[in-house]
Amino acid sequence: ASNGLTAPNGPSQQRVIRSALANARVSAAEVDVVEAHGTGTKLGDPIEAQALLATYGQDRPEDRPLLLGSVKSNIGHTQAASGVAGVMKMVLAMRHGVLPQTLHVDEPSPHIDWSAGAVELVTEQVAWPESGQARRAGVSSFGISGTNAHVILEQAPVSVSTPVSVSTPASVSTPASVSTPASTSAVASAVESASASAVASGPAVAGEHQAAGDVEQPVVLPWVVSGRSESALRAQSERLASFVGEHAQLQPKDVAFSLVASRSVFEHRAVVLAGERAGFEAGLS
Structure with missing residues (x-):
């Protein structure tokens, strides 16, 4: 003009x-x-x-x-x-x-x-x-x-690392009002923190930090998916599941971080919480 x-x-x-x-x-x-x-x-x-x-x-x-x-x-x-x-x-x-x-x-x-x-x-x-x-x-x-x-x-809000304590895979639908740019940033920080903690601690050694026979629990991470409508959300979930299935080398923590840090946020959202690849694939399906 x-x-x-x-x-x-x-x-x-x-x-x-x-x-x-x-x-x-x-x-x-x-x-x-x-x-x-x-x-x-x-x-x-x-x-x-x-x-x-x-x-x-x-x-x-x-x-x-x-x-x-x-x-x-x-x-x-x-x-x-x-x-x-x-x-x-x-x-x-x-x-x-x-x-x-x-x-x-x-x-x-x-x-x-x-x-x-x-x-x-x-x-x-x-x-x-x-x-x-x-x-x-x-x-x-x-x-x-x-x-x-x-x-x-x-100015970006101060990042606060939030521990993720969920121990079982789950698919959680969230209302449109839950996720904001600030909360998305916090989730990204939590993903980074959880991944870093897992790498820093490493696997426990039997007899030293872990009783023999105990199974080490994987770090639980969120995969956040969103769409402009319910059908778009389902379609996005299907595309993500297909992409993950075709790329076996993908690390769950990398996918989790990318989904919250570099994807647009729309009105309809869902979150898959899991600690391993199979749990994410099951949640997306």
């Missing part, structure tokens, strides 16, 4: 920002920083800045203005990769708690009404502001054809 190849559309930028905030279920005041498209042009930058002032610059605490910067001042315009460059910058800034300096800014542009909202340029390296909540950032990227993109990033 553009006025032309050289004239971005401010109202469209406002709409995509508000849509991203609504989808992320956060308010503009809960976002600390925005990584701007920021190409440094006399026309494009004022239009983008006014859109940010109209959205993020309103109804903020007096001591917490929106901080604004652009990685293009550091590495230039990477064309098709410029959006992901902004995402990478913000992820690293969140991780280290430091906002890097935006270079080559002598003074704020006089073509922008900075009094229209609480937005401040990051002209020096600063610590990420502490607000008592998760760090959040917005990243904008605008294409020459008029495509506007804006994404909200949030």
Whole structure:
């Protein structure tokens, strides 16, 4: 949605920002920083800045203005990769708690009404502001054809290793409200932790750590499957069962981790809990 190849559309930028905030279920005041498209042009930058002032610059605490910067001042315009460059910058800034300096800014542009909202340029390296909540950032990227993109990033929750204590294979259906990005991350951490513990401890030696005749219990892991509908969930389970059957070299812990760490999460879900390959195959069927 553009006025032309050289004239971005401010109202469209406002709409995509508000849509991203609504989808992320956060308010503009809960976002600390925005990584701007920021190409440094006399026309494009004022239009983008006014859109940010109209959205993020309103109804903020007096001591917490929106901080604004652009990685293009550091590495230039990477064309098709410029959006992901902004995402990478913000992820690293969140991780280290430091906002890097935006270079080559002598003074704020006089073509922008900075009094229209609480937005401040990051002209020096600063610590990420502490607000008592998760760090959040917005990243904008605008294409020459008029495509506007804006994404909200949030600091990852602290991983907590959760021991898995289920001792028998089972297939468990879960409601759509159970799994969230945060809980998926926790499951992935649990899978990693359980697998690492199994490797570190190794098999018990009879007569030393294990009574003769005792059978060592395998580590129980989850295989999480999801689909947009019940039929899609069944079809996905069948595809996974077929794939596992054709690849005997697959390790259950690797499949468990991949399913929770790299697969999309949909409304209908099921979990197969097992400690060995046969249990997973039985659960999927």
